[in-house]
Amino acid sequence: MTRTVDLPGEFRIEYREVGQGQPLVYFHGAGGVFRNAAFMPALGRSYRVLAPSRPGYDGSTGTCATSREEAEVMASFIRKTVDGPVHLVAESAGGAAGCWLAVLEPGLVSSLVLVAPGAFAGASHAPAPATAEAMEQRLFGLQPAWTEAPTEADRAARQRNASSNAPRLRSAHGNADLLERLHEIAAPTLVLWGTADEVVPPEAGQVFVQRIPDSYRILIYGAAHSLPVSACPQFVALVTDFIERGDGFVVAERA
Amino acid sequence: MKASFFVSLPYGRVRESTGRWPVPNRLFEPDQAVQVVSSRMDHVQLADELGFDWIGCAEHHYSPGSLASNVSAVAAAITQRAQRARICIMGALLPLNNPVRVAEEYALVDVMSGGRLVAGLLRGAPYEYLVYSVPPAESRSRFEEAWELVARAWSDTEPFGWEGEHYHYRYVSIWPRPIQSPLPPIFISGSSRESAEFAVRRRIGLGLAFTNLAAAKPAADYFFQQADASGWKPAPDQVIYGHLPVYLADTDEQARALARPRVEVSHLATGMLRANRLVAEAGFFGPRNPELLQRFQTMGTHAPLSLEQQLELGMLLCGSAETVLEQLRHIRLELGAGVISLNFETGADQVATEAMMRRFARDVLPAMHEL
Numbered sequence: 001m002t003r004t005v006d007l008p009g010e011f012r013i014e015y016r017e018v019g020q021g022q023p024l025v026y027f028h029g030a031g032g033v034f035r036n037a038a039f040m041p042a043l044g045r046s047y048r049v050l051a052p053s054r055p056g057y058d059g060s061t062g063t064c065a066t067s068r069e070e071a072e073v074m075a076s077f078i079r080k081t082v083d084g085p086v087h088l089v090a091e092s093a094g095g096a097a098g099c100w101l102a103v104l105e106p107g108l109v110s111s112l113v114l115v116a117p118g119a120f121a122g123a124s125h126a127p128a129p130a131t132a133e134a135m136e137q138r139l140f141g142l143q144p145a146w147t148e149a150p151t152e153a154d155r156a157a158r159q160r161n162a163s164s165n166a167p168r169l170r171s172a173h174g175n176a177d178l179l180e181r182l183h184e185i186a187a188p189t190l191v192l193w194g195t196a197d198e199v200v201p202p203e204a205g206q207v208f209v210q211r212i213p214d215s216y217r218i219l220i221y222g223a224a225h226s227l228p229v230s231a232c233p234q235f236v237a238l239v240t241d242f243i244e245r246g247d248g249f250v251v252a253e254r255a
Numbered sequence: 256m257k258a259s260f261f262v263s264l265p266y267g268r269v270r271e272s273t274g275r276w277p278v279p280n281r282l283f284e285p286d287q288a289v290q291v292v293s294s295r296m297d298h299v300q301l302a303d304e305l306g307f308d309w310i311g312c313a314e315h316h317y318s319p320g321s322l323a324s325n326v327s328a329v330a331a332a333i334t335q336r337a338q339r340a341r342i343c344i345m346g347a348l349l350p351l352n353n354p355v356r357v358a359e360e361y362a363l364v365d366v367m368s369g370g371r372l373v374a375g376l377l378r379g380a381p382y383e384y385l386v387y388s389v390p391p392a393e394s395r396s397r398f399e400e401a402w403e404l405v406a407r408a409w410s411d412t413e414p415f416g417w418e419g420e421h422y423h424y425r426y427v428s429i430w431p432r433p434i435q436s437p438l439p440p441i442f443i444s445g446s447s448r449e450s451a452e453f454a455v456r457r458r459i460g461l462g463l464a465f466t467n468l469a470a471a472k473p474a475a476d477y478f479f480q481q482a483d484a485s486g487w488k489p490a491p492d493q494v495i496y497g498h499l500p501v502y503l504a505d506t507d508e509q510a511r512a513l514a515r516p517r518v519e520v521s522h523l524a525t526g527m528l529r530a531n532r533l534v535a536e537a538g539f540f541g542p543r544n545p546e547l548l549q550r551f552q553t554m555g556t557h558a559p560l561s562l563e564q565q566l567e568l569g570m571l572l573c574g575s576a577e578t579v580l581e582q583l584r585h586i587r588l589e590l591g592a593g594v595i596s597l598n599f600e601t602g603a604d605q606v607a608t609e610a611m612m613r614r615f616a617r618d619v620l621p622a623m624h625e626l
Contacts, residue, residue, distance in 0.1 A: 195403060206413040219407065221400055221419030234418050250425040 004059065007076045014059035015052035015081070019044025022243070023086040025078060026051040027094030029226060031139075032058045032161035036154065038145035039228040042236045047087065047243075052077050054097065057161050067119070067175065071100035078108050087243050088187075091115040091228060092200065093165075096175055102185045103178070112189040113239050115227050118200045119175045120207055138198050141224035145232030182211035189215040190242045190249075194223030194230060216242075216250070256491070256587055256626040259309035259343055259596040260302035260612075261498040262295050264329065266319030276382065276526030277317035288322060294605050296336050301609060303337035305616035308624075309373060311343040311498075311596050316386040318527070327360035334367040342368050345442065345462055345495070345596070346375030349405070350397035351387045355427055357401075358408035362433045370434035375442040375462055376402055378450075381534035381551060382527055392538030395449060397421050402443070402457070410437050442495060446470070447544045451478040455485055460493035464596065468569035468589055470550075471496060475590040490593070496586055497596025500571040503614050507574040514573045515562045517602050521555060528555040572597070576618035580626070583619075587626055595623075 004014050016033055018040050024047040028034075033051045043049045054070050055062040064070045074097060078086055088109050090098020095117020102109045129135040132155065136144075150158075189212045193202045202219060209217045218238055223231035242249050269282050299310055312329045315321035323329045330344050342364065347357045357376070365372035378398050384391045400419045407415070407427070414428040433439050445451050445461035451474060454461050461478050463471040475494060482489050500518065504510035535551035565571055569586055572579045586592055597615070599608050 195407070203411070205415075206411065209413045209415075216416060216425070217413065218416035218418050218425070221403060221417065221422075238418060252423070252425065254423065 002059075005077065005080050007073060007080060009062065009073070011055055011062035011073050011076070012060065013052050013055070013073070013077050015050050015077070016040065017051075018049050019047055021047040023048045023050065023082045023084070024239075024243075025049075025074075025082070025086045025088050026228075027074070027088070027090035027098050028053065028057070029092030029094055030162040030165065031158035031226075034146075034150075034154070034158070034229070036146045036148050036150060037229055037232075038147050039232045039236055041147065042232065043239065046240055050081060050086075054094065056165050058157065067096035067178065068100045068104075070097040071104060074101055075105045075108060078105075084108075085110040087111045087113070087239075089113040089115065089239060090117060092118050092225065095119050096178055099178055099182060099185065102187050102189070103181045106184075106186045109187045111243055112185065112187045113242065114189065114191045114208060115235070116193050116197055116200050116205075116225055117191075117208070118204075120179055120204065138224060139226045139230070141194075141196070141222075141230030144229045146229070179207070179211070182208065183213060185212045186214070188242075188246065190238070191215060191217040192220065192227055192235065192238060193217070194220050194225060194227055196222050197225045199225035256583060256592075256623050257308035257594045258615075258620055258623055259311045259495065259497065259594055260298075260307040260340070261311045261313075261345075261596045261598045261600075262299055262323075262329065262333065263313070263320075263498070263598065263600050264291060264295055264322040265600055266291055266322055269319050272524075274524045274526055276524055276530050278319055278524075278526075282319075291322065296332060297605075298599070298608065298612070299333050300336040301612060303340045305612060306620055307340055307597075307616070309341045309343045309594065309596075310337050311345050311375075313345045313375075313377075314348050314379070314383075316383055320522075327357075327364060330364045330372075331367055334364060334371075337368075341371045341373050343373035343442075343495075343596075344375050345464065346377040346444075348379035348383055349376045349401045350378060350394050351383060351389055352401075354401035354404045354422060355408055355424060355429065358405045359429045361405075361439070362409065362429055362431050365433040365435060365439055366431045370439075372433065372435065372439045373442065374439045375444075376405060377444045377462070380465070380531065381539045382530035384534045384537075384539065385530055390537075391534045392541075393421065394539055395541055398443075399453060402453075406438060406441075406457075409433050409439075440492070442493075445474050445478060446547060447474075447540060448477055449541065449543065450474075451481055454478060455481040455487060458487055460489065460495065462495045463590065463592070464495070464497055467565075468586065471569075472589050475592070479591060491591065492593045494590060494592040495594040495596055496569075496590055496592040498598040499569075499595060500598045500601050501579075501611060501615060502571065502573040502601060503576065503579055503611055503619065505575060507578050510574045510578075511562060514571065514601075518562055518565055518571060519559050521559050523555055525555070576622075579615075579619050580622050583623055584626055 006012050053060040055064050095114050096119035102112050191205050191208045193205045209215045220231045220234050227235045314326035333342050408429050417424040442460040442462045502510045502514035531551045535548050540547040
């Protein structure tokens with residue numbers, strides 16, 4: 001269901017909520033929160049999933065100049081809706097805000113999953129897709145996991161979110177300030193990337209495991225950029241395994 | 256054009272011919288195996304001293320045809336006897352092995368050789384899929400995933416995990432990494448269209464082995480067509496053809512007299528033919544390659560080809576130095592191959608084999624390098 005919450009500073013945050021259990025907050029990418037993404041109900045079988053639209057996206061109001069400011073607003077959101085630590089999953093353009101939140105508010109983040117975060121990556125070297133369908137395939141792969149097929153309105157909303165917010169997703173110095181503080185992230189961190197990611201290349205994930213002390217990186221073979229949609233079963237299984245097993249996550253349970 | 260000396264580690268004569276595959280190892284005699292391995296490492300050193308450009312080896316199982324069940328161990332031994340030549344592993348059979356282990360072992364060979372590894376990563380012959388019980392229909396998808404994993408293990412410099420269709424790891428961070436950066440030269444086998452397309456996508460070389468010119472030419476042509484369409488021009492060294500038996504003599508007649516009794520017989524036991532057919536029919540070649548399936552379904556049902564037919568098909572090098580050079584020129588023209596894998600294991604004794612190697616190095620190799 002979709003709800004809204006008012007926060008200090010004229011921010012009204014729209015968020016979707018599904019499921020029960022430990023709170024898990026999902027920070028969307030440049031396209032916003034997808035109403036029909038199958039990973040939401042899948043994670044909702046184990047967790048109380050809250051997916052806020054950050055300021056300027058979809059029905060959320062207010063604007064933030066930097067990812068750090070976004071993180072500060074999201075900290076208020078978590079205090080208002082959960083009032084305690086959450087498992088934080090931050091995808092693509094939401095990755096920088098997720099990292100900032102873990103740096104600034106360590107008490108609010110019990111674990112962090114970064115999904116192809118674009119915080120420090122340069123532009124993709126792959127040629128721009130010629131068609132909307134090709135762009136969709138680049139983002140979501142050949143077998144996207146939707147609860148129902150996206151409508152033209154969904155596509156228009158995704159495009160609107162991306163075009164109106166993308167120019168300010170990075171601070172002027174390319175998140176260099178965040179790069180210097182990644183080592184302060186205390187939460188156990190899982191970095192996920194698809195090997196077929198043509199939006200942010202998998203090599204961009206190295207810096208996160210270099211700098212975040214308690215971090216792991218998993219590559220999902222053949223998966224496109226938006227892993228929650230392009231590789232939904234693997235994404236849900238890895239996130240759940242990481243949260244549930246803690247350090248034991250690295251021990252094999254199958255060949 | 257470069258010459259790759261192929262070390263196949265054949266066990267040699269077996270005291271009883273069963274026709275079966277696997278060949279029962281009650282027939283294995285340790286002294287003979289020790290002698291074989293020792294003599295072939297002498298050949299390696301000689302090939303290196305004679306100026307052969309590469310020295311190649313390949314993985315095979317469960318038969319006296321080759322004792323190279325762990326090709327990385329063979330390659331490691333070669334590094335200790337060959338000081339100059341590149342060492343071409345053609346290759347580990349990737350879908351049969353742990354890909355991270357392959358990445359580790361190849362990297363170690365690259366270090367042991369001072370950066371001379373040429374890394375062939377192959378699917379193998381159909382019968383090999385009975386060795387470790389790998390489903391043949393999964394061969395292609397296992398190979399492609401394992402290849403990606405190996406390349407990532409060689410090039411990525413931070414620990415990573417892998418979640419795939421066939422392989423699952425929480426940690427990969429190999430020590431050593433290969434010396435050659437960003438990657439060693441890589442080949443895959445290329446008899447199918449899928450292989451050629453994969454090689455072009457990854458900008459890697461193509462190996463055409465255990466085939467003939469008639470079958471290899473369409474495969475090579477398709478590889479170059481696909482490369483051209485993608486804006487890539489493979490280097491000559493990125494197409495290998497072999498492993499060609501070598502019969503070199505003063506005259507064509509003398510060379511043919513040497514070759515005829517050895518090549519006009521079938522070397523494939525009925526048990527191996529059956530194993531190949533069963534695996535081929537279980538989906539090894541996939542739906543796009545009916546001609547390959549048919550080839551393995553009918554293999555062994557015809558009389559062996561005559562020497563003249565095999566020469567026409569480019570299945571061996573045979574003749575005087577001039578004739579052999581003409582045969583190499585023809586292969587270069589037909590396939591665009593820049594490396595020829597040569598097999599001097601023609602059934603002769605060690606003295607005769609070494610004499611043939613010396614003759615080839617003296618009479619053919621310098622001019623071959625100019626082709």
